Amino acid sequence: MARMKFICDAERCIECNGCVTACKAEHDIPWGVNRRRVVTLNDGVPGERSISVACMHCSDAPCMAVCPVDCFYRTPEGVVLHDKDICIGCGYCSYACPFGAPQFPTNGTFGLRGKMDKCTFCAGGPDENGSQAEYEKYGRNRLAEGKLPACAEMCSTKALLGGDGDVVADIFRTRVLNRGKGSEVWGWGTAYGRPTQGTPGAAPAPAKKS
Amino acid sequence: MSAVRLGLLAMVAILLAGCGERVQTIPPGGERKSDTAVWENKDKRFLAPGWTPGNENSWNSHLVDRTQGQNDYAPRK
Numbered sequence: 265m266a267r268m269k270f271i272c273d274a275e276r277c278i279e280c281n282g283c284v285t286a287c288k289a290e291h292d293i294p295w296g297v298n299r300r301r302v303v304t305l306n307d308g309v310p311g312e313r314s315i316s317v318a319c320m321h322c323s324d325a326p327c328m329a330v331c332p333v334d335c336f337y338r339t340p341e342g343v344v345l346h347d348k349d350i351c352i353g354c355g356y357c358s359y360a361c362p363f364g365a366p367q368f369p370t371n372g373t374f375g376l377r378g379k380m381d382k383c384t385f386c387a388g389g390p391d392e393n394g395s396q397a398e399y400e401k402y403g404r405n406r407l408a409e410g411k412l413p414a415c416a417e418m419c420s421t422k423a424l425l426g427g428d429g430d431v432v433a434d435i436f437r438t439r440v441l442n443r444g445k446g447s448e449v450w451g452w453g454t455a456y457g458r459p460t461q462g463t464p465g466a467a468p469a470p471a472k473k474s
Numbered sequence: 475m476s477a478v479r480l481g482l483l484a485m486v487a488i489l490l491a492g493c494g495e496r497v498q499t500i501p502p503g504g505e506r507k508s509d510t511a512v513w514e515n516k517d518k519r520f521l522a523p524g525w526t527p528g529n530e531n532s533w534n535s536h537l538v539d540r541t542q543g544q545n546d547y548a549p550r551k
Contacts, residue, residue, distance in 0.1 A: 412544075
């Protein structure tokens, strides 16, 4: 069974915002809502890095943990989705999410904070796959069409990878091995260990006796 | 037209606009919906070629192949 994940290669991201545009166009996202956005660190400074960020479909999602009405669920493919018919738009998930993924559209006549909206990994929601109701609430269900998320498939430099976690991790690893660098890339140290943390798997140094 | 009339008209317009609000209450008996499997899709209009809808294994292998489309180090077919 596939377990869907995104990886963004900061060495390749050129901050073109193609992923953001693709997402907005594919799902008819209203003004003021960005399911995906590009974040740049040290903007304008030599060595700046950009990364495309959206819902990371966490395996132990904090939004799911804090939701007071339990509107979230995880599909067998590991995609974290929510039911907008149950969501009350309280905003707890946005405080819990470390990526700022939950968005709150100011739709409705009086521009009140609406139901939460976030990246669905292009997997729609709990309505019938490919139905109009699903499209209006959650956007296009590309996974049910046998496609990958629009942002990843539209990425011109293939910086943003989306798909089965094992496959995209392997693609990323091959890339890093071929270009001969990558340990400085965000997330690499967490996944594979940093040089300052010692060799992964090595026995820990004995503690000093006082 | 006096300012009072204008104010009243604006208030009526705002109140009427409220009628355009969508109902947000949970439908009776529909509190929990279960999502259908992602490989089950009745809408055949936008399906990517190369897999059989309704077949989990077919969907899985198709998605893995499609993911490899993002790999520019993959051997050319």
